[in-house]
Amino acid sequence: MKTSSAQAALGFSDRPGWDFGDYPYALEPLALPAPPRPVTLTAGALPSDAEEAVTRFLDEARHGFGTTDPVDADSLEQLFWFRWMIGHHVSFVIWRLLADALDDVTSGTGDQDAAAVRLTEYVRAYCGMLLYTGSSTRTVYQRTIRPSMYRQHSKFSGTWAPDYPAVRSLFRGRRPPPVVPARAPALLREIALTNQIHLGVASKLVERGRSLLQHAVLEGDIGSHRTWGAVFDCYFLTLRAPVTPLEVTAQLLRRHKAIAIDLATNGLYPDVGEPADPVPHELCDPAVAQCEQDLVAALVRTAALAAGRAPVPGTAGRAR
Incomplete structure (x- = not known):
């Protein structure tokens, strides 16, 4: 019996090379349960076929997932739209x-x-x-990505994400989590780095470095919050359904593989003859450069943890 596209999107991949969407840089909807339902797999929850799929994924990650069709100047918009959508999908799962x-x-x-x-x-x-x-050029962001959000709502903001409230205090640093003391410094450094990168990306892409919601605050017009979460989910092709933690993990691994192939093919900042945007000072920090080089490996470590495994050292396929 032929597997439906919906089943395939919720399952682990068993094909080498690009297998996300119908073609390179295509999209798939993300299915997530509504908060606060957990998405973390419990110990020993993977059935044998899923164990095999995770093992295959991690083994392949050690050697690199390969490449696909590279982009040129005419297809940059498609690439950056893909990155905008799939990168947010992965972020939503990470928040959960x-x-x-x-x-x-x-x-x-x-x-x-x-x-x-x-x-x-x-x-x-x-x-x-x-x-x-945030790897988009400012031209593509201003011409395509930002107007697409504005058309959904003039005050569109990432803070509307239904999965964000549970981690808001973590990223704002108002109350550091009570982790074991030996682990606290590393965690706090990474939290500080998220805020630095967020400011740097905003400075790179957005006029005066402000989001649509921040502009709305300055204008004194916030509007009604009752439908924000639904608007946000619709824009980012996110469906709320009673999917299992196993299905969430499968979707995460599929996206990690697609991102790794994209970066192995195009690099984080594709060199296709377009003028380079000025780099804000927040993104010139050596810690940011190290994060760029560690991007793929960090995703694979996250995939391993989400699947109940130990992080994978020495992962291949850095963002060149």
Whole structure:
């Protein structure tokens, strides 16, 4: 019996090379349960076929997933739209994984050292996703991406994401999570780096470095919040459904593989003859450069943790 596209999108991949969407840089919807339902797999929850798929994914990641059709100046818009959408999908899942790990830390449930490691690795991967979604040229962002959000709502903002409230306090640094003391400095460094990268990307892409919502605040017009989450999900092709943690993990791995292939093919900042945008000072920090080089490896470490495995050292396929 032929597997439906919906089943394929929720399942683990068994094909080499690009297998996301119908062609390179195509999109698939993301299915997530509504918060606060957990998305983290419990210990020993993987059936044997899923175990095999995860093992295959991690083995392939060690050697690199290969490449696909590179972009040129005429297809930059398609690439950056793909990155904008899929990078946000991965961020949404990371937020949910972070929320689950925060629950473990605040409740004192399970191995607290392991929970602190998960928190740090997930924040590190989110730093990478900020760079990935923000890799667009300013021209493409201003011509295509920003107007698409404005057409949905003139005050469109990432803070409307239904999965964000559970991790808002973590990224704003108002109340550091009570992780084991030895792990706290590394976690706090990664949290600070997310804020630095976010400011740098905003400075690179947006006039005066402000989001649509920040402009709305200055104008004194915030509007009604009742439909914001639904508008946000519709824009980012995110469906709310009773999917299992196993299905969430499968979707995450599929996206990680597609991102790794994209970066192996095009690099984080494609060199196709377009003039380079000025780099804001926030993005000139050596810590940001290190995060760029670690982007693919951080994603694979996150995939391993999400699947109940230890992080994978020495992962191939850096963002060149």
